[in-house]
Amino acid sequence: MKAAFSVEDLSFRYPSSKEDTIRRISFEVYEGEIFGLLGPSGAGKSTIQKILIKLLGNYRGTIKYFGKDLNSLSNSYYEEIGVGFEVPVHFSKLTALENMKFFSGFYKKRANIQELMERVGLWEYRNVKVAEFSKGMKVRLNFVRAMLNHPRVLFLDEVTNGLDPKNARIIKDMIAEYRAGGGTVFLTTHLMNDVEQLCDRIVFCVDGRLVETSTPRDLKLKYGKREVKVEYRKNGNIESAIFPLDGIGFNNEFQDLLRSGKVETIHSCETSMEEIFILVTGVDLK
Numbered sequence: 001m002k003a004a005f006s007v008e009d010l011s012f013r014y015p016s017s018k019e020d021t022i023r024r025i026s027f028e029v030y031e032g033e034i035f036g037l038l039g040p041s042g043a044g045k046s047t048i049q050k051i052l053i054k055l056l057g058n059y060r061g062t063i064k065y066f067g068k069d070l071n072s073l074s075n076s077y078y079e080e081i082g083v084g085f086e087v088p089v090h091f092s093k094l095t096a097l098e099n100m101k102f103f104s105g106f107y108k109k110r111a112n113i114q115e116l117m118e119r120v121g122l123w124e125y126r127n128v129k130v131a132e133f134s135k136g137m138k139v140r141l142n143f144v145r146a147m148l149n150h151p152r153v154l155f156l157d158e159v160t161n162g163l164d165p166k167n168a169r170i171i172k173d174m175i176a177e178y179r180a181g182g183g184t185v186f187l188t189t190h191l192m193n194d195v196e197q198l199c200d201r202i203v204f205c206v207d208g209r210l211v212e213t214s215t216p217r218d219l220k221l222k223y224g225k226r227e228v229k230v231e232y233r234k235n236g237n238i239e240s241a242i243f244p245l246d247g248i249g250f251n252n253e254f255q256d257l258l259r260s261g262k263v264e265t266i267h268s269c270e271t272s273m274e275e276i277f278i279l280v281t282g283v284d285l286k
């Protein structure tokens, strides 16, 4: 697998700060994957994104973008990346469409603005000034902005934050399609749903350090409880029992229960990513 980014021993300190915000982290983002950086507020996620998009310089360590030192890249780098900032940046006195046309004008490669705006449900509001947009509409427009140049790598910082489930779904579908078309995504989030539904690999970030890189599935296998919960009727009440998944085919008690005809529900008790995060890092995301 080709690395879109190879980050080695990266540290960073804000000029106004006495301590490093990013502390000796290393990771790779492979071409064509959705890489998720997950962690609580203040962990350093946005800082890492800002370093990777060359908004913050003066870092220590090395960062390579498709094998080239990030520091050596010219402004043509910005032709290749799309960025969704944590806080949407628009001209509030201009309409949504005027904003998108303005930003699109910076690029040689240009996506179809109407198509993107239609998809996120904003085309009908294209002539409305962004000042009159709701928070959710600004978040959606922010995503369109990130896609304006058909980017090779897409950076998304808390991309679904503040969206209702329907609109979050639309954006997630668009991210998945972008990846299916060969795009690479660097996604930072504190929302487990985003990670579980989208990411090929994730890394936990706590206090400027990275804790564990893995796939959501492997993490669940490693840390997950392998159990089945059965709810059944007994003397007019609903009771429940938990059985280990291993060897369940030979578990007489479980089989008797199934045969009793009184089973109401059966669920496998997967450990949620949220629980795994706490297990691995010792930090509660909330």
Ligand SMILES: Nc1ncnc2c1ncn2[C@@H]1O[C@H](COP(=O)(O)OP(=O)(O)O)[C@@H](O)[C@H]1O
Pocket (backbone or CB within 6 Å): 014, 015, 016, 017, 021, 039, 040, 041, 042, 043, 044, 045, 046, 047, 048
């Ligand atoms: N411009 C800045 N100057 C000094 N400290 C900052 C600046 N921006 C962020 N920080 C600090 O760096 C840490 C990481 O912030 P950030 O990268 O925004 O975290 P996250 O995105 O994970 O919530 C926080 O403690 C934050 O207060």
Ligand SMILES: [Mg+2]
Pocket (backbone or CB within 6 Å): 045, 046, 047, 086, 157, 158
């Ligand atoms: Mg952030």
